[in-house]
Amino acid sequence: MAQQVNPPRGMRDFLPAQKLKRERALAIIREVYAAHGFDEIETPVIEDYARLHAGLGGDNEKLSFSILKRGLRQEQLENAVVTGTGDVLCDLGLRFDLTVPLARYYASNRADLPATFRAVHIGPVWRAERPQKGRYRQFVQADIDIIGEPGLLAEAELITATSAALARLGLAGCVIRINDRRLLAALLDYCGFNAADSDRVLITIDKLDKIGVQGVIDELRGFGAEFVTPAVKLEHILNSYSEAACAGDIALTESGIAAVLPADLAPEVTSALISLGEMVAPGLPAGVRLAFDPTLVRGMGYYTGTIFEIAHPGSGSSVGGGGRYDGMIGRFLSQSVPAVGFSIGFERIIDLIDLPPAADQRAVALIADKAVDPAVLLRIKAELIASGARVQIATRTKNVRPLLDRFELDGFTEFANVRPEHTSMHDLDFKVFAES
Template structure:
């Protein structure tokens, strides 16, 4: 039997038609973000291992693809306590940690408030499943240096514009604030050491219900009287909460910021969701996530992460970002493919290569955007179907001795 030649699990090949479609969606995303004043940057696919394991990435740090140091020998392998001890680099698991390092490296060359776009692949060594891959593209915008709510407003406005430009309807942006979550846990007397675990449990409220969350919190040692009633109130919370409701777990200042965010974005469909957690440990304030009724997972998310850049720079810099999950998004988007009015030169085998290449150059110089050389096949109908699938809308037949002006252009289909 032949050896399997599939790509590694959780990674995919993209055929030409799929690649064109993906690039079309990316072109729309880039265009919208650029129109809102964001500048695109590029960072390396690898970062120092210590940076990727600095406690900023939550569970994603456990999924880093490690790059082993060069020159290791058998003694190094035997004496190492873990794989991480042998690695000096790792593939990036998101684009936010590299952005923080980038800003720390280039701050003197950047504006006081820097609005960045990064669109690139990231890698996570997790178990592949539907909608989740080991290599996938993220589309990030970030505002660095703006401490006020303008940063979040710009991020949500620009991202909402992207969704509209892609023709994606029915989306909702769920919003919350880490300060609300932390105040809630403090009210429930959750020990600080259990904060991360408790937040993971609360994040399951819409999946396992009040009873399920209470049971898991009790297993953690959280036995606050009236916890079930508090969770039920949490599940029913709305924008009205804080405007007459006496919920003792609510951080009023944080909620006021969310209300201000809503009022500044009347065209966006925002929903306050106090159970929204977001898994990254670096969030410090507002958090948000894109929900769509046709899929059970988010299409992107982000929030404020004021403490991250200071770890690299030595001085605090306010920061907020929004990341689109491109692989999930692209499956929901229907866009017309830009086929560039491609022209195929279908030639007989007797035509000399020098003549074909001269015709191709002449046609390109004359304004054609895409010209392909195609040797005429026995099944010409199937050949034309294949050209149409590849984005070619017209063809000419070359028998030899013609100039570009002599060629009769015909439509495919």
């Protein structure tokens, strides 16, 4: 029987053309973020088990991959299985996002960092997801975060930089939906839910786009009699704006917010959201706009203020998101440190964008006859490389078309036939793939 040769479920191999596209997209993201004043950092892919399960990562903690301690004896393994104390077997784990490692990084290196630190953090993360379309067990996150700035300037910079990156990638039609966790708390209080039940209620509201208003209300009523009356009030409110909110049709303006929220609900918070819209909207690139979404929850438990998500008509899920998490870094320090971050959903946007070849990128395929002297072929290749080209050699086949198609798919821009009489790159007749 043949051996299984596919990668593990939820993980992928990338062909050269796919890898090239991914790296070019990441290069664009890095270039834009650097231009906006963000500095790139790097952290280990492994963190301490206790840190990954300290309540900082919300539901993602349940999806973390753990690493067994070294030197465990067989009886320890067997005892852990019998007693159900598997956590004592692990001391490390693969990171499930980049936010928890960033918080640890800042706490470790704050003496060497500026008072307001703008970070770019890009790399793979791992979650024990159930694999499905658009959801993988290993995937790349591309984050920017601002630590140390408590005001709306931080949110404005993040939204501006992220929207600029989306525009450079050619991802038109994006809507950045914005809400605030404090506004959600005020809404639940207005409806009459107990504060102790707020997390449970928010988790249910977060399912609105999947199960609809009636599904949300039915689930809340099922929690107990004390949820029934508040659920009735919430149902009336959700019915008045849920469809417009999901479509991104509520303007992040004073009139837009006033039209969908109860009067005088958290006025300081709504005023801040209005100010954010006034700061950011005029400078947004074409193809990106803001919207107020009072149904936006963001599932992560560590968010404390402004939250945002990127919606795109080509994706059934958000293609990015983030928010303010002022309480997280303080868990590592004896003082509170304001922080806010925005993450591009790289694996989702990569399937939505079509990057044209870089104008200054010359990639040449040399199609060599079998009779060509290898030493001459290497000399021609060296000449082309010295001129700044990327070069790959292939031996001519009887049907050369599949060979040329593969080179074009892999991003090569030109090709040339090399025959025994050729001794230099200047002897070759270079042809552009698009014209062949």
